[in-house]
């Protein structure tokens with residue numbers, strides 16, 4: 001056996017079954033081992049904190065933050081920096097030990113599992129990692145459901161992290177994450193119990209998106225329908241990618257009036273629709289497309305790039321932009337400077353600013369504009385028009401095409417699907433999936449754009465709110481009776497939590513693609529198909545007929 005690692009958490013996993021030598025994403029086997037150790041330390045820590053919580057003993061804020069960061073760090077394409085991940089695992093064991101000590105102080109005995117007793121040091125981590133990865137659970141169906149829950153919790157953690165950076169915290173969600181990790185580690189849960197936990201994870205996913213929506217809109221205002229420039233200007237510039245709006249705000253403040261432009265990239269595009277960001281004239285537009293095209297686009301951008309979250313594509317060895325790339329939050333890449341926040345959450349971006357002055361301005365790769373800003377508040381503002389269009393038959397259906405983009409060729413399906421959507425059907429989108437069709441100028445239905453972009457993947461919350469608003473206005477008894485269908489593209493674990501959130505709301509007939517997750521065992525797939533009519537995608541023509549009938 002040549003296997004050096006095992007990871008099957010994303011859509012691009014090798015052969016549709018699992019990466020065993022090196023990640024298709026570029027993750028090295030040794031980095032994967034360190035991530036397994038990090039999650040191992042988190043499991044031990046969560047066993048201790050869940051017992052403390054049972055006794056109503058307060059868990060330090062540092063522990064909640066650590067668990068969120070650790071889970072986010074292991075999301076696909078977030079962090080490739082093995083040394084950083086090792087340090088995080090070491091910290092995980094330290095925190096675990098201090099929580100166990102705290103438990104002992106309160107007369108609580110933490111049971112002896114490998115997760116709570118392992119005492120190896122970092123030079124033992126690679127050896128130990130062999131026993132603690134995904135395959136430690138031998139029962140395929142149980143493993144499948146436990147990993148489904150873990151991936152959902154990773155997605156929740158990412159959203160909680162952005163909310164936390166804006167000062168919005170949910171202790172309840174932190175407790176749920178830690179109690180759930182403890183439960184799936186130590187309890188002998190059967191399939192039925194695990195499926196219940198999958199749905200509960202989904203409902204916490206919904207809550208985390210709601211919290212992030214609250215954090216973003218209370219801080220930056222309600223997104224407004226906006227045209228965003230996708231061309232380039234002539235000045236030196238900095239590019240900001242990822243999901244974290246707080247980072248963008250700090251960077252815009254530090255680059256005010258100094259002759260530097262700022263562009264968004266990838267999942268940061270929706271920032272351009274928030275009223276607060278419109279107040280910065282040097283936020284000049286969006287550069288490029290979805291994450292997987294960053295190799296060519298970052299070369300051409302010429303200036304410094306800030307990665308606030310996933311998705312990072314490992315730069316090729318000769319890439320000219322490695323020295324221009326910076327990471328922050330849970331993101332990391334070896335050789336790229338990581339920018340930490342101070343104790344008040346402030347980040348110093350002066351290294352990027354200095355570098356921007358000596359870099360050439362960006363090379364143009366697009367021109368014109370894209371239309372964004374159709375989060376729930378904006379759609380509900382258009383309410384009467386939307387309802388009139390539905391009643392007059394101008395809008396017959398809505399198709400939710402949220403989720404991720406990816407590099408595989410079969411994702412051309414989504415471009416073809418969007419092109420084939422009839423003129424009386426509105427596409428509701430969020431996440432980086434939209435880059436497959438958001439520059440196609442698919443037209444308008446009256447005054448309503450045919451593609452309504454709500455924002456980032458977490459803004460699927462807005463699409464759900466739009467569906468619930470329609471349910472109320474159209475007097476439907478059940479969300480499944482609405483003229484709304486779901487054709488979701490997935491890639492990483494944020495899309496997993498989006499899917500679980502939809503399932504937890506009782507939404508049925510969701511299609512996910514381009515393939516079903518490798519981590520769903522045949523039996524688990526069967527349950528999801530039987531219980532929720534979960535489907536995948538086929539040929540565009542057939543799907544258009546079936547979904548939009």
Ligand code: SF4
Pocket residue numbers: 007008009010011012013014018019022023024025026027075076077
């Ligand atoms: Fe493979 Fe995806 Fe895991 Fe990367 S994240 S190692 S591509 S399954």
Ligand code: SF3
Pocket residue numbers: 266267291310311403404405431432433456457458491492494495
């Ligand atoms: Fe995209 Fe990574 Fe998932 Fe936030 S940025 S949706 S793939």
